[in-house]
Amino acid sequence: MEILIPVAAGIEAAAKREIERLGYGHAPAVRGRIALRGGWEEIARLNVCLRAGERVLLLVGTFYADTFDALFEGVYALPWEEFFTPHVNIRIDGKSYRSKLAALKASGGVVKKAILTRLKEKLRARSFDERGERAIVGFSVYENVVQITLDTSGEGLHKRGYRVLTGEAPLRETTAAAIVEDSFYRRDKPFADPFCGSGTIPIEAVLYARNIAPGKARNFDFTAWKCVPAGVLDRVKRAAREEEYGGEIAPVFASDLSPEAISAAKQHAARAGVEKDIRFRVADMRDFTANERFGVLISNPPYGARLKGDLASLYRDFAQMFRRLPDWSAYFISAYEGAERAFGRADKRRILFNADLKCSLLAYFGKKPGAKQ
Numbered sequence: 490m491e492i493l494i495p496v497a498a499g500i501e502a503a504a505k506r507e508i509e510r511l512g513y514g515h516a517p518a519v520r521g522r523i524a525l526r527g528g529w530e531e532i533a534r535l536n537v538c539l540r541a542g543e544r545v546l547l548l549v550g551t552f553y554a555d556t557f558d559a560l561f562e563g564v565y566a567l568p569w570e571e572f573f574t575p576h577v578n579i580r581i582d583g584k585s586y587r588s589k590l591a592a593l594k595a596s597g598g599v600v601k602k603a604i605l606t607r608l609k610e611k612l613r614a615r616s617f618d619e620r621g622e623r624a625i626v627g628f629s630v631y632e633n634v635v636q637i638t639l640d641t642s643g644e645g646l647h648k649r650g651y652r653v654l655t656g657e658a659p660l661r662e663t664t665a666a667a668i669v670e671d672s673f674y675r676r677d678k679p680f681a682d683p684f685c686g687s688g689t690i691p692i693e694a695v696l697y698a699r700n701i702a703p704g705k706a707r708n709f710d711f712t713a714w715k716c717v718p719a720g721v722l723d724r725v726k727r728a729a730r731e732e733e734y735g736g737e738i739a740p741v742f743a744s745d746l747s748p749e750a751i752s753a754a755k756q757h758a759a760r761a762g763v764e765k766d767i768r769f770r771v772a773d774m775r776d777f778t779a780n781e782r783f784g785v786l787i788s789n790p791p792y793g794a795r796l797k798g799d800l801a802s803l804y805r806d807f808a809q810m811f812r813r814l815p816d817w818s819a820y821f822i823s824a825y826e827g828a829e830r831a832f833g834r835a836d837k838r839r840i841l842f843n844a845d846l847k848c849s850l851l852a853y854f855g856k857k858p859g860a861k862q
């Protein structure tokens with residue numbers, strides 16, 4: 490089967506590296522989707538283990554269509570009865586670029602009608618009650634070529650299940666994981682997030698350091714479909730648990746000025762099963778120090794309008810604090826346009842999107858252990 494993994498702009502490289510590390514070789518990315526091949530075992534494993542991918546889609550069919558009739562025929566020709574019962578609850582998610590089928594709502598209606606018509610005929614069903622398994626069917630039309638996908642994840646993969654409280658401008662879990670993946674952070678290096686908010690970055694860092702699968706505690710839509718072998722998700726989760734690292738890791742520091750944020754972050758870390766690994770503290774970033782060398786600071790400082798006047802001085806103070814950390818590297822993501830001017834010239838910069846907000850990821854490299862002073 491063909492599998493497509495949508496990734497947010499700017500994090501394709503991290504997602505590709507992850508996919509390679511999971512043993513699926515080099516997978517090309519086309520228009521924000523990484524493509525690879527596999528069966529239900531691979532679909533289960535990607536859903537459970539991927540940190541930076543947004544969803545795992547199954548490509549059900551590709552065909553040319555520039556009219557509603559051609560769209561209906563193309564969708565009707567696909568083997569929907571192998572997946573669904575007459576209780577299926579279909580939702581449609583459509584996109585169209587440079588194509589004649591540009592009316593998303595009307596095209597979505599045609600896609601749904603074609604699926605139900607086929608199911609009615611093949612399953613000899615008299616009625617559909619939509620009370621059963623959920624199926625998010627995607628149709629994406631590019632230059633009149635239609636791709637029909639099934640969303641095997643259901644809820645997006647950023648929903649790990651640990652974040653239940655809302656903080657101030659939380660970072661998407663998949664974006665946090667991609668920044669950790671792309672950084673110098675490894676489990677033997679100290680780690681800090683001095684603006685940790687609801688805890689997303691330190692939690693993702695520990696999940697990475699301990700090789701804990703981010704999807705190990707949640708369910709995915711595909712498990713309710715008829716053709717999926719029984720027990721595949723449980724088998725994959727069990728195998729992932731055996732790969733977890735239970736030894737020592739270097740200290741992970743997480744602090745924030747807001748006691749409410751730290752309370753939420755502690756609850757989230759507990760739900761993720763990593764609270765023992767993170768040293769939480771209510772503190773001003775300006776007071777952060779660490780004696781450990783060669784650490785990695787990954788953070789998401791404030792950028793909101795509320796702080797506008799003070800942002801430049803906050804980022805300058807942040808830079809001053811960072812200079813006191815011996816040989817550390819820093820990575821931070823921010824939508825504040827003056828961040829680099831205030832913090833200093835970055836060794837590397839990249840545009841990333843946190844959900845739909847355009848941000849910069851700025852990287853400052855410290856010394857490597859063993860490098861000449």
Ligand SMILES: C[S@@+](CC[C@H](N)C(=O)[O-])C[C@H]1O[C@@H](n2cnc3c(N)ncnc32)[C@H](O)[C@@H]1O
Nearest residue numbers: 659660684686687689745746747773774789791
């Ligand atoms: C963009 S939010 C971080 C969101 C976080 N990454 C998450 O996913 O929840 C910025 C955080 O910086 C904190 N903050 C603002 N000024 C601070 C300061 N001087 N020292 C420490 N934290 C501060 C705010 O309380 C807020 O939680």
